[in-house]
Amino acid sequence: MKKTHIFGIIIIAVCVMIIMSTAGDASTYVSFKEAKVLATGGEDKKIHVVGQLAKDEQGNIVGIQPSEDKLSFSFVMVDDNQQEQRVFYNEPMPADFTRSEQVVVIGSYHNDVFVADQILMKCPSKYQEKEIS
Amino acid sequence: MFNAFLGDAGHLFVIISFVSSLVAALAYIKASNAHELEQKQWRTYARGAFYLHGISVLGVVATLFYIIFNNHYEYHYAWSHASRSLPAYYVISSFWEGQEGSFLLWIFWHVLLGVVVINTNKRWEAPVMAVFAFVQAFLASMILGVVIGDVKIGSSPFILLRDVMEAPVFATNPEFVPEDGTGLNPLLQNYWMVIHPPTLFLGFAITIIPFAYCIAGLWKKDYENWVKPALPWMIFGGAVLGLGIMMGAYWAYETLNFGGYWNWDPVENAVYIPWLIMIASIHTLIIFKNNGTALKTSIVLIIASFVLILYSTFLTRSGILGEASVHSFTDLGLSGQLLVYLLFFTLGAIILAAIRWKHIPTSEKEASAYSREFWIFIGVTTLCLMSFQVLIPTSIPVWNAIVELFGGISNVAPPADQVAFYTKFQLWFGIAIALLSGTGQFFFWKKMDKEKLKSELTIPVVTALLISSLAILVGKVSDPVYILLLTASIYSVVANAKILIKFVRSKNYRLSGGSVSHIGIAMILIGILFSSGYSNVVSINNSGLLLFKDAPDDANVENMLLWINEPREMGQYELTYKGSRVEIKDMPGYIEKSALIRTNDDYTAIARKDLASDGEVYFEKGDTVSVYAENTFHEVVYKHKETGKEFSLFPRSQVNPNMGLIASPDIRRTFGKDLYTHVSAIPNDEEEKEWSEREETEVQIGKQFFINDYVAVLENIERVDQVEGSSIEDGDLAVKANIRVYGENEEYMLTPYYLIRDRMVGRVPFTSNELGVRLTLLNINPEQNSFEIGVETTQKDYIVLKAIEKPLINVLWAGTILLMVGFGIAINRRYKEFVKQREQESASTPKKKRSKTEPKKTKGTVSV
Numbered sequence: 001m002k003k004t005h006i007f008g009i010i011i012i013a014v015c016v017m018i019i020m021s022t023a024g025d026a027s028t029y030v031s032f033k034e035a036k037v038l039a040t041g042g043e044d045k046k047i048h049v050v051g052q053l054a055k056d057e058q059g060n061i062v063g064i065q066p067s068e069d070k071l072s073f074s075f076v077m078v079d080d081n082q083q084e085q086r087v088f089y090n091e092p093m094p095a096d097f098t099r100s101e102q103v104v105v106i107g108s109y110h111n112d113v114f115v116a117d118q119i120l121m122k123c124p125s126k127y128q129e130k131e132i133s
Numbered sequence: 134m135f136n137a138f139l140g141d142a143g144h145l146f147v148i149i150s151f152v153s154s155l156v157a158a159l160a161y162i163k164a165s166n167a168h169e170l171e172q173k174q175w176r177t178y179a180r181g182a183f184y185l186h187g188i189s190v191l192g193v194v195a196t197l198f199y200i201i202f203n204n205h206y207e208y209h210y211a212w213s214h215a216s217r218s219l220p221a222y223y224v225i226s227s228f229w230e231g232q233e234g235s236f237l238l239w240i241f242w243h244v245l246l247g248v249v250v251i252n253t254n255k256r257w258e259a260p261v262m263a264v265f266a267f268v269q270a271f272l273a274s275m276i277l278g279v280v281i282g283d284v285k286i287g288s289s290p291f292i293l294l295r296d297v298m299e300a301p302v303f304a305t306n307p308e309f310v311p312e313d314g315t316g317l318n319p320l321l322q323n324y325w326m327v328i329h330p331p332t333l334f335l336g337f338a339i340t341i342i343p344f345a346y347c348i349a350g351l352w353k354k355d356y357e358n359w360v361k362p363a364l365p366w367m368i369f370g371g372a373v374l375g376l377g378i379m380m381g382a383y384w385a386y387e388t389l390n391f392g393g394y395w396n397w398d399p400v401e402n403a404v405y406i407p408w409l410i411m412i413a414s415i416h417t418l419i420i421f422k423n424n425g426t427a428l429k430t431s432i433v434l435i436i437a438s439f440v441l442i443l444y445s446t447f448l449t450r451s452g453i454l455g456e457a458s459v460h461s462f463t464d465l466g467l468s469g470q471l472l473v474y475l476l477f478f479t480l481g482a483i484i485l486a487a488i489r490w491k492h493i494p495t496s497e498k499e500a501s502a503y504s505r506e507f508w509i510f511i512g513v514t515t516l517c518l519m520s521f522q523v524l525i526p527t528s529i530p531v532w533n534a535i536v537e538l539f540g541g542i543s544n545v546a547p548p549a550d551q552v553a554f555y556t557k558f559q560l561w562f563g564i565a566i567a568l569l570s571g572t573g574q575f576f577f578w579k580k581m582d583k584e585k586l587k588s589e590l591t592i593p594v595v596t597a598l599l600i601s602s603l604a605i606l607v608g609k610v611s612d613p614v615y616i617l618l619l620t621a622s623i624y625s626v627v628a629n630a631k632i633l634i635k636f637v638r639s640k641n642y643r644l645s646g647g648s649v650s651h652i653g654i655a656m657i658l659i660g661i662l663f664s665s666g667y668s669n670v671v672s673i674n675n676s677g678l679l680l681f682k683d684a685p686d687d688a689n690v691e692n693m694l695l696w697i698n699e700p701r702e703m704g705q706y707e708l709t710y711k712g713s714r715v716e717i718k719d720m721p722g723y724i725e726k727s728a729l730i731r732t733n734d735d736y737t738a739i740a741r742k743d744l745a746s747d748g749e750v751y752f753e754k755g756d757t758v759s760v761y762a763e764n765t766f767h768e769v770v771y772k773h774k775e776t777g778k779e780f781s782l783f784p785r786s787q788v789n790p791n792m793g794l795i796a797s798p799d800i801r802r803t804f805g806k807d808l809y810t811h812v813s814a815i816p817n818d819e820e821e822k823e824w825s826e827r828e829e830t831e832v833q834i835g836k837q838f839f840i841n842d843y844v845a846v847l848e849n850i851e852r853v854d855q856v857e858g859s860s861i862e863d864g865d866l867a868v869k870a871n872i873r874v875y876g877e878n879e880e881y882m883l884t885p886y887y888l889i890r891d892r893m894v895g896r897v898p899f900t901s902n903e904l905g906v907r908l909t910l911l912n913i914n915p916e917q918n919s920f921e922i923g924v925e926t927t928q929k930d931y932i933v934l935k936a937i938e939k940p941l942i943n944v945l946w947a948g949t950i951l952l953m954v955g956f957g958i959a960i961n962r963r964y965k966e967f968v969k970q971r972e973q974e975s976a977s978t979p980k981k982k983r984s985k986t987e988p989k990k991t992k993g994t995v996s997v
Contacts, residue, residue, distance in 0.1 A: 011514060018522045018558070025554050026529060027546040046549030070814055070933050071690045092692055092814035092933045095794025106549045117549065122455070
């Protein structure tokens with residue numbers, strides 16, 4: 001066997017390893033229901049949940065609770081299946097949080113609370129203004 | 134004033150630029166396929182078309198700048214990206230804040246590069262510029278803004294606001310022009326955002342040149358001669374794109390508050406991936422120039438780096454990363470068009486390369502393990518794998534989209550902890566890169582064998598091991614992988630330094646580009662290792678009570694609550710938050726917010742007292758000053774507990790109506806490490822404040838009383854002609870109470886007003902955020918010679934702060950500079966080689982060219 005062939009095989013092996021490992025480390029977008037099932041099944045991998053902040057009939061955001069020391073907060077999020085869930089975040093509330101149209105939380109269940117490690121927010125107004133004042 | 138002409142002119146320029154680039158492309162194709170007689174004519178024609186294209190692009194740019202600079206907010210682009218209050222240099226960045234503008238920036242660079250190519254290389258002009266002009270046509274189509282049936286081609290920056298927005302005002306007045314634009318995203322109001330995007334786009338733009346040369350070589354079956362002119366461009370591209378990436382990193386470090394310079398966000402990855410491949414292709418071309426091997430690999434890599442640039446454009450602009458990235462563009466409806474662009478050049482290049490594949494010269498030589506080429510090749514492979522490893526997870530949204538296209542369901546998300554995930558792999562690649570870039574250089578001059586290599590390597594290896602053990606001990610590095618990376622990087626520095634010394638001794642400076650840039654890379658690796666691996670949150674608060682029992686117990690609270698003027702301990706410092714500050718135009722330093730009275734206008738204020746900095750009075754009481762109202766700086770005094778030394782940091786916050794709180798850090802830079810501080814939360818605006826019930830106190834002049842536990846004295850009551858913020862009319866009576874309050878560290882003068890107009894009483898209360906009080910002069914009792922003062926209290930001013938230590942981050946920045954110097958030396962060397970080749974060619978043109986490019990040819994042709 002020529003040296004180049006051995007070299008080629010090694011490269012392919014590394015590539016396969018990278019792909020496998022990426023597949024293993026990749027997270028998933030799930031609903032709260034599925035996340036709960038995963039958590040009770042002993043799976044502690046972090047997952048992504050996409051949803052919105054809970055709102056009342058007037059469209060006001062409800063359920064945001066900052067901690068007394070302002071260093072963490074929790075909120076109610078509604079996932080795409082309309083399931084409500086309290087989410088805890090161990091950082092101060094991002095200020096543009098209440099303006100977000102869509103929220104992606106990355107984290108996992110701890111008992112009945114979803115603990116988010118990261119929050120990605122989508123604020124449409126970030127790049128495009130909607131109204132003329 | 135409504136001006137529809139500007140937009141029409143701009144749009145016309147766009148259309149001309151699109152059509153002329155197509156014409157130029159077709160004419161250049163003709164020129165490169167024609168006989169020599171016709172060649173010249175076609176070329177002149179094509180050149181004319183390209184210059185027309187260039188002029189119209191300048192026209193587009195000038196029109197858009199004119200619209201933005203002259204506040205023509207009837208145009209959607211100007212309205213949504215600029216505002217009247219923006220300083221001129223930020224107006225420039227609003228030009229490329231939007232997608233259309235950034236495409237335009239890219240097109241603009243291509244025009245300049247095209248002109249340089251036309252004027253530096255006549256021989257390759259026709260085929261290279263044909264590819265070039267085709268790419269331009271695709272880019273110009275992105276801002277075309279033409280709708281044919283249901284198909285939208287491009288998004289024009291000259292669309293009128295009324296055509297985009299549905300607002301009732303346009304029904305009554307179609308020529309309505311908004312007073313002001315919505316302004317620039319505050320995160321982009323940073324000087325790095327003025328220079329970073331042009332640099333990055335120049336880097337993007339340069340990748341087209343090697344690609345065009347490579348395609349031209351394949352097309353004209355001249356497989357080798359394009360390398361020399363392409364090589365300096367490739368190194369230039371690698372340098373500029375690398376610089377752009379690092380500028381982005383530095384901007385993120387200075388402006389964003391995620392505490393770092395690289396977050397492995399898909400948008401960041403999208404430029405890193407092609408950059409690695411560009412660097413790899415530079416190395417393979419160097420191999421090719423040395424011994425004629427690796428040409429095929431180079432061709433593949435050059436095509437790949439261009440295609441990856443297109444792919445990254447697609448990723449960031451099609452909206453496909455919407456749920457995966459925090460800062461990709463939203464979809465402008467161009468995703469289909471971008472996909473066509475990507476596929477056209479990908480498939481075109483692949484098909485052409487496949488057709489020519491077996492004709493491309495190869496060398497069957499097996500590279501010896503003691504040859505320089507072998508080691509460079511391993512390095513190139515490592516770079517490709519590095520890039521591949523980032524490409525796969527970054528493309529997850531694309532995989533999902535493809536699966537869904539075929540009716541499947543895919544819900545794969547990017548790895549939850551991106552930084553940890555990518556670091557895990559890239560760390561090992563970093564080790565490999567350091568080892569290879571340290572060793573590869575030793576094979577530079579002569580044939581190596583085992584013995585020679587041993588003697589060459591002994592000194593650097595031993596020196597590196599000695600220095601690393603010292604560094605491991607001093608830096609307390611304990612993680613075995615980190616130890617490996619550190620040792621490998623130090624080895625690379627030492628080994629390359631040895632080579633560099635050799636060059637310097639033999640005065641071969643122009644050959645030193647490689648070793649200088651490799652030292653730079655190794656320093657970057659060391660800087661990353663310490664600043665990220667040993668980055669340390671110092672504002673940890675273990676005493677904080679958690680609100681929720683279910684929260685993980687081990688969760689540290691990585692933030693600190695600081696009440697104004699209440700010192701708290703943080704590590705070796707005692708921190709005191711001193712209050713909010715603002716910057717004033719034409720005056721150095723910061724001024725406390727309470728020294729200014731806000732006016733209705735957001736950008737001016739009236740001085741409440743003399744404003745001084747370093748003892749010099751810049752503005753007197755009552756002067757109107759210009760403020761940068763969007764920025765608030767929070768003064769935090771750090772006092773070293775042992776030495777007692779003090780310094781202040783001013784982390785910045787911006788409360789933006791669209792985006793809420795934007796926090797930017799302030800950094801205490803020392804040689805060994807940076808102390809990085811930003812606010813994570815600040816109190817809400819005035820109207821959301823909760824005030825206590827008003828307490829009424831009857832006070833007399835000169836007597837002490839208490840306000841919110843502070844001692845206060847009513848010094849006097851004076852009649853005034855002016856009430857802060859507004860003037861008073863004839864017949865009005867206004868008085869001001871001067872109340873001195875003794876705070877923890879300083880005295881405050883609070884001045885509520887009492888106003889009588891037409892027997893009506895008006896009261897202007899005074900609010901002090903520092904003290905958390907609002908005072909109202911309620912009543913004047915002349916009989917008792919006393920005054921009634923209403924006191925309301927609220928939460929005192931506070932900030933929530935996060936502080937991180939970043940050790941040795943300066944090594945990272947210094948390494949970047951060195952890398953750029955190395956690139957510069959290499960560009961200079963390769964450019965000189967190209968000029969030499971060009972001179973030789975033109976000297977021997979008649980004979981050589983005829984035999985090479987045009988084997989069968991009629992007699993008596995004119996050679997050019």
